[in-house]
Amino acid sequence: MVRAAPADFPDGFRAHHTYAELRAELEDLAAAHPSIVSLRSIGRSFEGRKLLAVKISDSVVVDQNEREVYVDGGIHGHEHASTEQALELIHWLVDGYGTDERTTAIVDSTEIWVLPMVNPDGAMYDISGAEFHHWRKNRKPNSDGSVGTDINRNFGYRWGGAGSSATPTDGFYRGAKAWSTPEARRMRDFVRSRRTGSGQQIQLALTIHSQGEFVMFPFGWTSNPEADAMRPGDRALLAELADGVATRNGYRALQAGQLYRSSGTFMDWAYAKQHIYTLTLEMAPPVSVENGWYLPDDQLAIELERNRDALLWFLEQAQALD
Secondary structure (H helix, E strand, O other), rough: OOOOEEEOOOOOOOOOOOOHHHHHHHHHHHHOOOEEEEEEEEOOOOOOEEEEEEEEOOOOOOOOOOEEEEEOOOOOOOOEEEEEEHHHHHHHHHHHOOOOOHHHHHHHHHEEEEEEEOOOOHHHHHOOOOOOOOOOOOOOOOOOEEEOHHHOOOOOHHHHHHHHOOOOOOHHHHOOOOOOOOHHHHHHHHHHHHHOEEEHHHHEEEEEEEEOOEEEOOOOOOOOOOOOOOOHHHHHHHHHHHHHHHHOOOOEEEEEEOOOOOOOOOHHHHHHOOOOOOEEEEEEOOOOOOOOOOHHHHHHHHHHHOOOOHHHHHHHHHHOOO
């Protein structure tokens, strides 16, 4: 594995997890709760770090005939708060199982998959030297000598469209071709692996980002609410899901493409190609706050708790879908 300089968060941000700290905590959770927690790698990043996925279920070693929910964080290197939100969700479910009626009911009825840090190479580069570098992309070199592709512009559905860049030095660089990043390919392969003869087992997906305080639903590649690729009735359902989350955390719900255009995203691919009802959560603070990707520890704790009811409610909707 190609290793960057030793990584640690700057002062005031030390409650956040480095990749090594995250891996150790997930390993400890799986060891302490083997009946409901399973930890696996879905592949490796460009620099060779394992992309860690947690499965939470009441019979975790069995692939049950239950509806599934997928959650990820950390697809952009500098969005560390999204990794912390995904990890906090894991803790709510695991720590509350058997004592909290709500979380117990979710775990008993649903198989939940959480990938807290999709882009570990970018995340660790972003904090190298114990300072923030505002690094969004992965760390795969480009042909012009620059480094990095925006993983969330590299998915194969509507790749290359508006809201992505063909310039390798740009933060929104989409890659030389669709699926050119190992991280996007591993996400794709994992989601596809959840298909059975009766269809996709994952019913709902949530990809967590920062910043802006938005809950967005497909599509991002177009601002047209009546895009041909949207199945009849699905826009109303997706909007209802987004409204339900936003009502509980105070964010604003809207179609992603009506805020800004973004092509080649996980959300659009998961909905269009896998028919998974997928939302994007953009955490606090609002976009007016400079460098708002970086939430100090005291603000982070408040924000994570702010999303508790919203995220648990979202998981519960897997059982409410027709």
